[in-house]
Amino acid sequence: MAAEFDAVVVGCGPAGNTAAYRLASAGARVLLLEKEALPRHKVCGGGLSAKTLREAPFSLAPVIEREIRRVVIAYEGSQPVARELAGIGAMSQRATLDSFMTQQAVAAGASLRERETFERFELEGGRIRVTTGSGTVTAHVLVGADGVYSRVRSQLFPGAKPLMVPAIEALLWPAPGVLDMVGDTCIFDLGVIPAGYGWVFPKRDHLNIGLYRFRKRPDNRDMKGLLDAFIARYRILRRHERIQVKALLIPVGLAAPRLARNNVVLVGDAAGLSDALFGEGIYYAVRSGTLAAGAILGHLGSRRPLAAYDRMMAGLRFELAAARAAARLFYTSPRLGFRFGARNKAISAAFAGMIAGTVSPARALATLVVLAPYWLVAPPMRPVESPLVG
Ligand SMILES: Cc1cc2nc3c(=O)[nH]c(=O)nc-3n(C[C@H](O)[C@H](O)[C@H](O)COP(=O)(O)OP(=O)(O)OC[C@H]3O[C@@H](n4cnc5c(N)ncnc54)[C@H](O)[C@@H]3O)c2cc1C
DSSP states (O other): OOOSEEEEEEOOSHHHHHHHHHHHHTTOOEEEEOSSOSSOOOSSOOEEEHHHHHHSSSOOGGGOOEEEEEEEEEETTEEEEEEEEEEEEEEOOHHHHHHHHHHHHHHTTOEEETTOOEEEEEEETTEEEEEETTEEEEEEEEEEOOOTTOHHHHHHSTTOOOOEEEEEEEEEEOOTTHHHHHTTEEEEESSSSTTEEEEEEEOSSSEEEEEEEOOSSOOOTTHHHHHHHHHHHOHHHHSOSEEEEEEEEEEOSOSSSOSEETTEEEOHHHHTOOOTTTOOOHHHHHHHHHHHHHHHHHHHHHOOOTTHHHHHTHHHHHHHHHHHHHHHHHTTOHHHIIIIIITSHHHHHHHHHHHHTSSOHHHHHHHHHHTHHHHHHSOOOOOOOOTTOO
């Protein structure tokens, strides 16, 4: 049976788009399957760290709504500390980001089928038969980039689930003048949710706000109440014109010991690749998409086993394990985390470096642990006057 495609990639998020772009750019015959009509919204802050911008296979400048230059960290809407962090990252909206990335993959030669849902796969004589809502196709390789509730994953590793933690977002159109006040600043609040943080991210015409919680049992029941309390605590959020709220889980632990099996690989959220300290996942989606494409090209070109992907991922897996250990430590007591961590210059520099990509999660964890005697006695950064907080 001849394969129609070298690779079928399920999902037009950053992971699938990156894999499809890299494969198609190298001359592979790629089919991208997406169950939604594009552009589609994805529940996400749309924050692009500096390391994501560097790792992306092409410039993301056309979809950047704001460059971030300043970060304010507060506790229950008070005691804000501020850091000037030009170059730490930028803000996008997922609908435009993902559509733009899909367009690049298509321009590189990938075929796209929107509103076509992946249903299941079967191995047939060394090929993969993929059944969708509209028929079947065959391919050498299948890439599961279908997000947190991945169907490809459930079929590849039945019963295996990544560690998932809850998050909730609101798109909030604030009162006139607020967006100008927020400008190029991101706000984080460590006191508005137990074992997590609240964020305020400025977009072109609205704010994306939300809560992340590092909690092993993904219980989203009280997230809406905590979000309402967060909004009530901040003047800039209280008097809003419109709001849309949505919750989703973030996978912060690997889906399975291996991410490649037979001719199928998992990338991005489908593989469980978000960082547990911040809930950042776009970087890991893009990076795993790139590594998967490399392993697939090696397999298509010289029949190298696809298991090479697991070896390539070893470094990333180690870093994500370090981020989980840092999260366990940091979120044990957010009050102490704020007092001794966020308000400590060395610790907050390590965390900012982790976002920028200049400090690895393992080094951030080591800073947290090794410098403990120092950060417990060092004078904390002084709170600033900020009209954005409280
Ligand atoms: C509230 C919240 C805020 C977040 N904020 C940030 C942030 O600011 N920055 C950051 O870096 N990360 C953030 N994340 C994490 C980030 O959203 C994810 O890690 C990232 O989207 C993973 O990308 P992906 O390509 O793996 O999956 P996704 O972006 O989820 O894409 C999967 C795609 O697959 C499609 N699909 C699913 N099933 C099928 C099927 N059966 N057939 C066909 N198509 C299918 C979906 O429609 C979707 O388009 C946040 C997450 C949440 C929940």
